[in-house]
Amino acid sequence: MSASFRFSTSVSPLQSHEFPRMPSLLKPRIHLPVLKPMTIALSRVVLPESLKVAASELPKTVVEPAAFREAEGLEVDSVTEAELKENGFRSTRRTKIVCTIGPRTCDFEAIEALAVGGMNVARVNMCHGTQEWHRDVIRRVRRLNEEKGFAVAVMMDTEGSEIHMDDLNGAESAKAEDGEIWTFTVRAFDPSSRPERTITVNYDGFAEDVKVGDELLVDGGMVRFVVSEKIGPDVICHCTDPGLLLPRANLTFWRNGSLVQERNAMLPTISSKDWLDIDFGIAEGVDFIAVSFVRTAEVIKTLKSYIRARSPKSQISVIAKIESIESLNNLEEIIQASDGAMVARGDLGAQIPLEQVPSVQQEVVQLCRELNKPVIVASQLLESMIEYPIPTRAEVADVSEAVRQQADALMLSSESAMGQYPDKALAVLRSVSLRIERWRREEKHYDTTDLPVVSSSLPASISEEICNTASKMANKLEADAIFVYTKTGHISSLLSRNRPSCPIFAFTPMTSIRRCLNLQWGLIPFRLDFSDDMESNLNRTFSLLRAKGMIKSGDLIIVVSDILQSVQAIKVP
Numbered sequence: 032m033s034a035s036f037r038f039s040t041s042v043s044p045l046q047s048h049e050f051p052r053m054p055s056l057l058k059p060r061i062h063l064p065v066l067k068p069m070t071i072a073l074s075r076v077v078l079p080e081s082l083k084v085a086a087s088e089l090p091k092t093v094v095e096p097a098a099f100r101e102a103e104g105l106e107v108d109s110v111t112e113a114e115l116k117e118n119g120f121r122s123t124r125r126t127k128i129v130c131t132i133g134p135r136t137c138d139f140e141a142i143e144a145l146a147v148g149g150m151n152v153a154r155v156n157m158c159h160g161t162q163e164w165h166r167d168v169i170r171r172v173r174r175l176n177e178e179k180g181f182a183v184a185v186m187m188d189t190e191g192s193e194i195h196m197d198d199l200n201g202a203e204s205a206k207a208e209d210g211e212i213w214t215f216t217v218r219a220f221d222p223s224s225r226p227e228r229t230i231t232v233n234y235d236g237f238a239e240d241v242k243v244g245d246e247l248l249v250d251g252g253m254v255r256f257v258v259s260e261k262i263g264p265d266v267i268c269h270c271t272d273p274g275l276l277l278p279r280a281n282l283t284f285w286r287n288g289s290l291v292q293e294r295n296a297m298l299p300t301i302s303s304k305d306w307l308d309i310d311f312g313i314a315e316g317v318d319f320i321a322v323s324f325v326r327t328a329e330v331i332k333t334l335k336s337y338i339r340a341r342s343p344k345s346q347i348s349v350i351a352k353i354e355s356i357e358s359l360n361n362l363e364e365i366i367q368a369s370d371g372a373m374v375a376r377g378d379l380g381a382q383i384p385l386e387q388v389p390s391v392q393q394e395v396v397q398l399c400r401e402l403n404k405p406v407i408v409a410s411q412l413l414e415s416m417i418e419y420p421i422p423t424r425a426e427v428a429d430v431s432e433a434v435r436q437q438a439d440a441l442m443l444s445s446e447s448a449m450g451q452y453p454d455k456a457l458a459v460l461r462s463v464s465l466r467i468e469r470w471r472r473e474e475k476h477y478d479t480t481d482l483p484v485v486s487s488s489l490p491a492s493i494s495e496e497i498c499n500t501a502s503k504m505a506n507k508l509e510a511d512a513i514f515v516y517t518k519t520g521h522i523s524s525l526l527s528r529n530r531p532s533c534p535i536f537a538f539t540p541m542t543s544i545r546r547c548l549n550l551q552w553g554l555i556p557f558r559l560d561f562s563d564d565m566e567s568n569l570n571r572t573f574s575l576l577r578a579k580g581m582i583k584s585g586d587l588i589i590v591v592s593d594i595l596q597s598v599q600a601i602k603v604p
């Protein structure tokens with residue numbers, strides 16, 4: 032067995048001989064003319080009929096995201112700082128981590144522990160809890176960022192119009208045994224009047240739509256029932272696969288081996304409750320809105336123009352959750368219209384045969400990279416860690432595969448929301464990511480594939496070419512880091528997309544952009560005010576970073592900026 036395959040419990044600092052440095056390379060420059068920044072025209076908001084009622088219920092004022100403190104100098108969190116100081120650039124983690132915040136992790140200390148453990152994005156799922164609960168969580172994340180210099184972004188995940196069970200009147204779960212008779216109904220009950228083994232379903236057409244003989248799958252098959260009789264609003268079923276029913280668990284029904292989806296298709300992707308949650312998210316200044324059960328690109332476009340109209344200055348990115356058959360049918364248009372995508376394997380696996388999930392994951396990850404959109408791989412990565420302190424070997428293999436595919440981010444769901452070991456689960460994602468990334472680099476597995484052109488105008492194409500060139504240069508010269516100075520964040524995403532072998536230090540004057548960049552592969556975002564004079568920006572950055580011990584003389588840096596369309600290779604003086 033070669034040394035590089037030897038197991039270690041911690042990620043050891045890489046040996047210096049692994050990164051031969053360029054002997055005496057000083058400032059070769061490739062200069063291109065400075066180009067005018069592009070202006071983006073705002074389109075008018077046209078809400079479809081089905082959304083108009085919901086939208087009219089919303090407050091009329093334009094909501095601005097809450098103001099964030101813009102610190103002086105260079106803003107970076109202590110965890111990144113320590114990591115860079117101790118381990119050097121090469122060993123920083125490239126794959127980002129999203130943690131779902133739930134009852135287990137909602138207090139300030141638990142959120143801080145996740146941030147210290149490497150959480151890049153905190154996700155709140157509007158399926159669960161009240162807006163007040165989520166508001167408290169979002170504000171705690173913001174306080175943590177302000178007090179400790181973190182750039183943890185907040186992602187709000189919409190409930191969507193899936194069919195699901197009620198909240199079991201607050202019970203943690205209910206056990207369905209083999210052969211038991213249960214009633215699924217559209218009638219609602221208060222806790223005192225709920226008949227035994229009766230579940231309310233959130234969708235009025237339910238009893239009309241199911242047929243005797245249909246199979247009812249809870250959470251994609253965790254519990255299974257067969258419909259034996261229909262009595263008015265009540266659907267009588269017997270349990271064929273026993274298990275635990277969890278509050279608000281997702282329901283699908285299957286007929287002759289196929290998912291019944293006609294009815295789902297009539298529900299709006301963004302329900303009236305979702306619009307209220309979206310308004311709440313805009314008001315609270317969330318960084319990402321993840322849209323559940325996206326079916327078409329239209330809904331993404333509508334949401335994006337809605338956000339622009341309500342909060343013109345906000346930087347909210349819209350993430351399309353790929354978790355339905357329709358989303359697969361319209362995949363490219365949906366991803367093109369979005370600011371990123373999530374492979375939401377939980378619901379996806381309830382809609383397509385499980386054995387198709389891995390190839391869909393690979394396809395979505397690849398397509399996102401081609402279209403320059405960040406992609407998150409989500410659900411059941413470390414499911415067993417809800418209960419156990421170590422993952423199964425199969426789970427580690429699954430995480431490794433997502434890292435090997437170079438997805439931008441991995442996501443914890445129940446593991447961090449309500450599991451017993453949120454910090455340990457996070458540590459597993461972190462160490463597996465580091466190990467697999469290092470393995471790829473050692474095997475020189477970094478990508479040299481030519482990515483398709485994404486830019487549609489000349490200035491944008493120039494930026495894109497510069498980023499492709501800079502990444503290739505960084506790989507060939509075995510640079511220590513790429514520095515990118517960006518006001519909008521766009522060029523840093525074009526660098527990230529190349530998956531270069533060294534990390535990318537992204538300097539941006541906006542706190543909100545810094546948070547958004549935290550979802551993207553390989554970017555280490557810093558907040559920094561910079562001028563149009565790149566020479567002085569560089570000198571300032573070098574001295575700030577050197578003072579913090581985060582870079583040292585002789586480090587080879589490739590520099591790109593959206594001020595000056597140029598690539599520079601510089602040795603830190």
Ligand SMILES: Nc1ncnc2c1ncn2[C@@H]1O[C@H](COP(=O)(O)OP(=O)(O)OP(=O)(O)O)[C@@H](O)[C@H]1O
Pocket residue numbers: 131132133134156158159160188277323377378443444445446448449
């Ligand atoms: N805010 C919350 N309050 C209470 N429980 C939560 C909360 N957020 C998550 N949970 C619990 O954690 C579990 C996993 O959370 P997560 O949001 O990832 O799953 P999910 O509901 O299956 O996702 P989705 O509905 O987006 O497909 C939930 O089923 C729920 O039990």
Ligand SMILES: CC(=O)C(=O)O
Pocket residue numbers: 323352354374375376377378379409410444
């Ligand atoms: C995350 C999510 O929504 C899913 O996996 O279904």
Ligand SMILES: [K+]
Pocket residue numbers: 156157158188189190191323
């Ligand atoms: K959701």
Ligand SMILES: [Mg+2]
Pocket residue numbers: 323354375377378
């Ligand atoms: Mg889902």
